[in-house]
Amino acid sequence: TPGVEDDRTGLGIETLKRAFFDNLYYVQGKLPNRASTVDYYMALAYTVRDRLLQRWLATEDILTRPEVRIVGYLSAEFLMGPHLGNNLINLDIYAPVKQAIEESGLNLQELIDIEEEPGLGNGGLGRLAACYLDSLASLQIPAIGYGIRYEFGIFDQEIVDGWQVEITDKWLKYGNPWEVARPEEAVEIKFGGYTQPYTDDQGRYRVRWVPGSTVMGIPYDTPITGYNVNTVNTLRLWKAEAPESFDFTAFNQGDYWGAVNDKVVSETISKVLYPNDEQIQGKQLRLQQQFFFVSCSLQDVIRRQLESGRTLDTLHEKFSLQMNDTHPSVAVAELMRLLVDEHMLEWDHAWDITTRTLAYTNHTLLPEALEKWSVSLFGSLLPRHLEIIFEINSRFLDQVRLRYPGDEARLGQLSLIDEGGDRSVRMANLACVGSHAINGVAALHSELLKKTVLHDFYELMPEKFCNVTNGVTPRRWLALSNPRLTALIDRRIGNGWLTHLDRLRELESAADDAGFRHEWRMVKRDIKADLADHIANRTGISVNPDTLFDIQVKRIHEYKRQHLNVLHIVTLYHRLKQNPNQDMAGRTFIFGGKAAPGYDMAKRIIKLITSVGDVVNKDPDVSDRLRVVFLPDYNVTFGQRVYPAAELSEQISLAGLEASGTGNMKFSMNGALTIGTLDGANVEIREEVGAENFFLFGMKTEEVTALRSQGYNPMSYYHSNETLKAVIDLIASGHFSHGDRELFRPLIDNLLYHDPYMLLADYQSYVDCQDQVDRAYRDSENWVRMSILNAARMGKFSSDRSIQDYAQTIWQADAVPIEIEA
Numbered sequence: 001t002p003g004v005e006d007d008r009t010g011l012g013i014e015t016l017k018r019a020f021f022d023n024l025y026y027v028q029g030k031l032p033n034r035a036s037t038v039d040y041y042m043a044l045a046y047t048v049r050d051r052l053l054q055r056w057l058a059t060e061d062i063l064t065r066p067e068v069r070i071v072g073y074l075s076a077e078f079l080m081g082p083h084l085g086n087n088l089i090n091l092d093i094y095a096p097v098k099q100a101i102e103e104s105g106l107n108l109q110e111l112i113d114i115e116e117e118p119g120l121g122n123g124g125l126g127r128l129a130a131c132y133l134d135s136l137a138s139l140q141i142p143a144i145g146y147g148i149r150y151e152f153g154i155f156d157q158e159i160v161d162g163w164q165v166e167i168t169d170k171w172l173k174y175g176n177p178w179e180v181a182r183p184e185e186a187v188e189i190k191f192g193g194y195t196q197p198y199t200d201d202q203g204r205y206r207v208r209w210v211p212g213s214t215v216m217g218i219p220y221d222t223p224i225t226g227y228n229v230n231t232v233n234t235l236r237l238w239k240a241e242a243p244e245s246f247d248f249t250a251f252n253q254g255d256y257w258g259a260v261n262d263k264v265v266s267e268t269i270s271k272v273l274y275p276n277d278e279q280i281q282g283k284q285l286r287l288q289q290q291f292f293f294v295s296c297s298l299q300d301v302i303r304r305q306l307e308s309g310r311t312l313d314t315l316h317e318k319f320s321l322q323m324n325d326t327h328p329s330v331a332v333a334e335l336m337r338l339l340v341d342e343h344m345l346e347w348d349h350a351w352d353i354t355t356r357t358l359a360y361t362n363h364t365l366l367p368e369a370l371e372k373w374s375v376s377l378f379g380s381l382l383p384r385h386l387e388i389i390f391e392i393n394s395r396f397l398d399q400v401r402l403r404y405p406g407d408e409a410r411l412g413q414l415s416l417i418d419e420g421g422d423r424s425v426r427m428a429n430l431a432c433v434g435s436h437a438i439n440g441v442a443a444l445h446s447e448l449l450k451k452t453v454l455h456d457f458y459e460l461m462p463e464k465f466c467n468v469t470n471g472v473t474p475r476r477w478l479a480l481s482n483p484r485l486t487a488l489i490d491r492r493i494g495n496g497w498l499t500h501l502d503r504l505r506e507l508e509s510a511a512d513d514a515g516f517r518h519e520w521r522m523v524k525r526d527i528k529a530d531l532a533d534h535i536a537n538r539t540g541i542s543v544n545p546d547t548l549f550d551i552q553v554k555r556i557h558e559y560k561r562q563h564l565n566v567l568h569i570v571t572l573y574h575r576l577k578q579n580p581n582q583d584m585a586g587r588t589f590i591f592g593g594k595a596a597p598g599y600d601m602a603k604r605i606i607k608l609i610t611s612v613g614d615v616v617n618k619d620p621d622v623s624d625r626l627r628v629v630f631l632p633d634y635n636v637t638f639g640q641r642v643y644p645a646a647e648l649s650e651q652i653s654l655a656g657l658e659a660s661g662t663g664n665m666k667f668s669m670n671g672a673l674t675i676g677t678l679d680g681a682n683v684e685i686r687e688e689v690g691a692e693n694f695f696l697f698g699m700k701t702e703e704v705t706a707l708r709s710q711g712y713n714p715m716s717y718y719h720s721n722e723t724l725k726a727v728i729d730l731i732a733s734g735h736f737s738h739g740d741r742e743l744f745r746p747l748i749d750n751l752l753y754h755d756p757y758m759l760l761a762d763y764q765s766y767v768d769c770q771d772q773v774d775r776a777y778r779d780s781e782n783w784v785r786m787s788i789l790n791a792a793r794m795g796k797f798s799s800d801r802s803i804q805d806y807a808q809t810i811w812q813a814d815a816v817p818i819e820i821e822a
């Protein structure tokens with residue numbers, strides 16, 4: 001009817017309201033008088049989903065064209081965060097929807113906050129994958145994210161009596177309006193069993209895999225909107241189901257458990273995310289999960305290739321598949337199996353296609369994070385893949401022998417099989433041999449990769465190595481998280497910078513504008529006040545928004561040195577106890593981060609933070625100048641609330657161990673200054689913002705290596721630094737643990753006798769640097785100036801720049817604008 005907008009696509013306020021209440025009624029089956037906030041959220045989610053569907057289907061259609069290249073991002077983790085707010089920003093319908101919801105007597109932020117966060121990741125690696133999906137769509141590059149639809153994501157964290165407690169993450173309890181199941185595209189996945197060589201009808205040697213069990217992989221698709229474009233890409237997450245979910249024969253024999261056994265066993269595969277960050281556990285289920293989503297995804301890719309009318313000979317011309325760390329690296333063997341065993345390609349031809357299609361990104365140098373699977377476990381679960389890996393290895397080592405005749409040591413290093421002890425498959429080696437490109441995630445990290453863990457591969461195949469420094473999406477981490485600063489920047493430099501972040505440079509001149517500085521300071525002050533209210537509600541701790549907000553949020557890990565931050569806090573406490581009139585700017589220290597459930601030292605660090613906080617926050621001598629807060633359950637939603645409120649960003653890892661960091665980028669973009677070591681992307685942030693706008697401390701990687709090789713004796717630092725000794729002794733004395741000297745003994749002993757992450761060696765440099773921060777903060781005009789310059793010079797760290805680097809150097813992928821007929 002003329003004049004009446006389509007209910008599904010109209011953006012008029014009245015249309016939006018009608019559509020909203022129609023979805024409440026027809027989808028949620030609720031009338032307003034009985035609707036809960038979750039019902040209203042669901043109704044709004046469906047209303048927004050309706051308005052992206054046309055673009056989604058148009059993008060899906062483009063992917064079927066033979067000439068269109070597709071980027072497949074294989075990741076065991078996608079830390080997406082809540083969808084509603086992000087889609088309102090990317091579809092540019094935030095304002096009309098806000099008005100429609102408010103005119104309906106509801107509060108949009110309340111509906112946005114009720115969404116269960118899909119926490120399908122641990123930390124940096126998973127969130128990077130999410131930022132990259134946002135940039136791929138915003139740059140109109142056809143792409144598919146491939147992962148696992150865990151029924152339970154990363155645990156929710158509660159702090160009970162100062163200790164972390166893990167709570168199951170039932171994110172699907174109300175259902176998920178942002179996914180569409182596609183059972184018609186389910187695939188079968190094999191496990192176990194044995195292999196059977198045979199000769200095919202052309203007399204050629206072939207191998208058949210006779211599985212011990214099979215499960216079905218059911219795809220669930222989530223739309224990935226681009227910012228202000230028609231592209232809506234897909235995140236395809238696989239759920240495991242039993243081929244037969246109910247065994248009637250067993251049931252009829254009264255074996256009720258038997259009747260559902262298959263179902264339970266199969267579904268276990270996609271049941272829960274492994275909550276370990278940077279520590280391998282070598283559990284069979286973890287390898288099952290990795291093979292499950294990789295085989296599902298590769299079968300899906302091959303189906304799309306063939307349905308586009310292409311043959312498999314040109315798979316690499318249509319698909320670029322990126323392996324997000326080694327977690328998907330079984331893809332090298334699985335693609336070979338599918339091409340050779342299932343689609344009958346010749347080995348060499350298949351190998352050429354495989355290496356041209358696959359690429360590998362490394363995210364960590366930590367030895368304990370480099371995946372190795374025992375040959376026995378691998379062979380029992382994936383007998384055919386082990387054969388294929390042995391074949392790949394023997395052909396590879398033949399080449400190595402030609403290149404380095406007689407160099408057995410190098411051969412041993414490069415081999416896909418670690419022959420030492422219990423033989424194991426080195427997944428990083430498999431990923432390197434099976435890829436055409438290998439990259440690190442920051443300039444320093446990529447250099448260290450070439451010098452250390454992947455040195456032998458670098459010497460053998462230097463042409464494969466490159467660097468792509470990480471980035472973060474300014475849509476979620478500025479426009480959605482910090483609308484007030486976004487509005488201020490828009491007023492100053494116009495919009496367009498959200499897709500061309502380099503334009504933030506136009507803010508540089510504003511740093512010298514007192515009026516603008518004042519507005520900038522006010523925005524930060526307001527956000528700090530909001531966070532102070534949130535902290536009070538969440539923890540009962542009152543913080544003063546006029547103090548310096550010093551924030552460290554990231555997974556708890558000894559190499560990230562949250563406990564070095566605590567040593568500084570105790571140093572300030574010690575100083576104030578000795579001299580209460582000590583002149584210093586008031587500081588609020590805010591921590592957040594989850595510890596892997598089995599990581600005792602990390603859990604003890606959380607207890608140290610909460611224990612020091614209990615004493616400091618209640619001590620009248622210091623509490624007006626010092627506050628320590630551990631905010632529970634650090635996740636994407638939490639990050640969106642905290643990054644905009646920060647003034648000082650703590651990036652204090654031991655040089656050489658933080659591959660990149662991405663929180664460092666989010667803090668700086670929101671005007672926080674960084675105190676940090678020359679580690680990961682800190683190096684490039686300091687290059688961009690200027691050394692004068694960065695608080696640098698600590699040893700460089702070379703100094704760390706030198707000290708380690710000359711023999712590091714932490715006890716000598718304890719004895720030669722009076723304040724450090726007093727601080728350590730205070731903690732050891734039980735002062736923060738009700739006199740219990742045992743509670744933190746493991747931590748203290750580790751620092752005094754081992755200190756593998758060299759806290760004591762970097763302590764004085766850190767404390768001195770923090771004193772610099774204190775002095776700088778008290779010149780608030782200059783501080784705000786530095787804050788503006790920090791944000792203005794963060795253009796490089798947009799994930800759009802990272803994706804453009806990948807597209808140009810690794811994927812040869814181009815933008816394919818999507819036409820939508822009106």
Ligand SMILES: CCc1ccc([C@H](C)CC(=O)N[C@@H]2O[C@H](CO)[C@@H](O)[C@H](O)[C@H]2O)cc1
Pocket residue numbers: 122123124125126128276277278279280281325363364369371441470658659660661662680
């Ligand atoms: C097998 C257990 C496991 C699980 C996750 C990981 C990830 C690689 C850990 C991770 O998230 N690494 C972080 O990746 C970020 C994105 O590149 C970097 O910014 C961080 O520096 C790096 O620690 C390793 C090992």
